[in-house]
Amino acid sequence: MEDYRADQNPRIPQLIRKSLFEDLSATEEAELNQWVNASEENRALYHQLTNKQWLADELLSMESYDLDVAMQRILSSSGGDNHAEAPVKPLFPWRSAAAAVLILALSGAAWLFLNRKESANAVPVATALIVPGGNKAVLTLSDGSTVILDSTGNGLITAQGASNVFKLTDGQLAYRVSDETAAAPVYNTLSTPRGGQYQLTLPDGSRVWLNAASSITFPTFFNEKERLVKITGEAYFEVESLQERHVPFIVEAGTERITVLGTHFNINAYGDDQLIRTSLLEGSVKVSNTNGSVTIDPGEQAIGSTGRSAYQIIRPNMEEVLAWKNGKFIFRNASATSIVLQLSRWYDIDIEYRSDVSGIYFSGGVSRKDQIEKLIELLELDGRIKLELKGRSLIVRRNP
Template sequence: MSTSERLTYLLEQVRLRQATAAEYRELLQLISDDEQGEIVKLLDTWHGAGTAESATNTDYDHAYWQQAVKEILDADHTSRQPAVLPVKNRIYFLQRYWWAAACMILLTAGAYYLSKQTTRPDMAATAPVKDVAPGGNRAVLTLSDGSQITLDSAGNGVLARQGNTRITKLGNGQLAYSGSGSQDGKILYNTMSTPPGGQYQLILPDGTGVWLNAASSISYPTAFTGNERSVTVTGEAYFEVAKNEKMPFRVKAGNTTVDVLGTHFNINAYKDEASINTTLLEGAVRVSASQQQQQLRPGQQARVKANGTSIQVVDHADISEVMAWKAGFFSFNDADLPTVMRQLSRWYNVEVTYEGRIPQRVFTGEIGRNLTLSQVLKGLTKTRIKYRIENGNRIVIQP
């Protein structure tokens, strides 16, 4: 078997996630010895990007990419953190340790494109960064009388009573409600809010599970009574609604209302996003805006513009991208720079501003939300994004 045939076989094994440890080691060795750019040619063919020029051009800076490979491997062996990789003007974020070999493939694939640029990105960040830790389980609970409990620092056990309802922090960090409401029948409301850089999980009085993303909130009664269960959301939340056909569940977010009986769905209602997006994973929901209504099937997404009344339905939503935040990572699919930076600003509690024209970049891939800010920003420099840090918590993107 020729070297080219062997490379094709190994790359295919990696793509299918079927490569053995020995095959990974063999592939890494072949990449290390790839002075002729064979892998670049193969990947160009695979991705339909091959041209007569790229098929014959093997003049790329091998030393530079070998150093990049070393950085990724060193980071992987010391911290087991996801690697941040430049590929054809996109950034690929890889999450699991077995991707070490794939990291090398993607780095090599990017060599041809970047070698044709007039300037090469520095291996280090363009400016010293005061590191910012990733977000975590942080939230504040506001009771019906206006008093507040900081949940991340509160101990486990019963935190408060609202009428006949007990509020308990469980051992796994969740907040749970149990009981029958107030003695006099008065409806009491609580609000859970996550700060930028926070997330939290809540079990509502009916058993419905709620996951709040960063910079989000949910207001709800301490006991559900009457003929519906109604809550109000800002930011982003994922719901696993307990079934109760006699008492439908209703979520209000901005100009959008979502009615369900029992289902799993995500709603993104950040004020700085262009639309309120409701994505259905399981069951059925009815999305309403002004006088319009749309019934969703699993896999569909309803979009309502912040100042609009029409409902746009996307038939095949990218569920993995929508739910990435709950699984512990960011996921981008042809996202522009502002889209990426909005997510980063919420999770790391930093301000992002742009100086002059916003760089035109497209980002695809995943990155773990357990990375520090400096690790993420270092990845941005490899896509020729320039920035500076001001006052420790402001990122200024430069043209």
């Protein structure tokens, strides 16, 4: 690119901005004055550019553009090479008949993958209100006030203690330390409703994925001794290891305490079966509760319960454990009750059991973007259970 300076006076706009927002130093003032007095034209320009009414009119008129739409247009016109749009890739490569056979063979249980496009479009009116979950969360600030994160525009939302809080696109919230000298941290809570999920970047750069009906409470600034957060529900963590300084990262979930330095792990603390499951993908974590502690290796899951004396360690299928984070439901020999519990959290529906469905297991998977009707169709397919949507309730029956 040739060396063409479109902007002839890069300093002048900066000086004018500074004069509006803060005070100029003596040298800066001299520099600006010299430019202003250089010509009659400059003087006229300067008066226009510092006229607050003119500035307000111009600045407000620029607020009328939908910048997200602009971004989409620009990306789609740029074509091919952008890995930028990764999130919109189709979720289910195995949605074919062949894949269905494979899954069937794999599981021995009956769960077929239907590919009937028309059924996805024609959602019955009576149940149209039930939609898959999305990026929804509520942020509770230290003073108890709340920010609803699905309707807020993107950008800096507020300052909390020593951190600035940014809402990024696609259901992400990020804390960034702005003032490292600040003394006491304050606590914020991010919580998702049923049918919500959210991503959070903590002030140390660690990332957290929050599943539906979950919450995380964290300081807006971590101290040098430990990084302590509390969760309910389910969360996946990618903890930043802080080189040189070994500041442990501690997650409290009910009576459970998970201590790590820098790793990737998932905690399921919904307590559906009174159990808390910690699954480790990378690194090492120590899990402890009032009954003792255990250290697990990658690929392992520690199952803890308050009533049980020792931890149980299993090697789960990690794809299944992390399915929620990757936008899928994956079940391998999952009980009907655990499946409908997950559906109730994601589709924001209540469950009503009309008969006992224990002992019924399913295997298979679908996208979390699918309509609930599709899941119902799949679960009913082999005739073992009957599911009926009534308003916001799912009525569950065992077929005789």
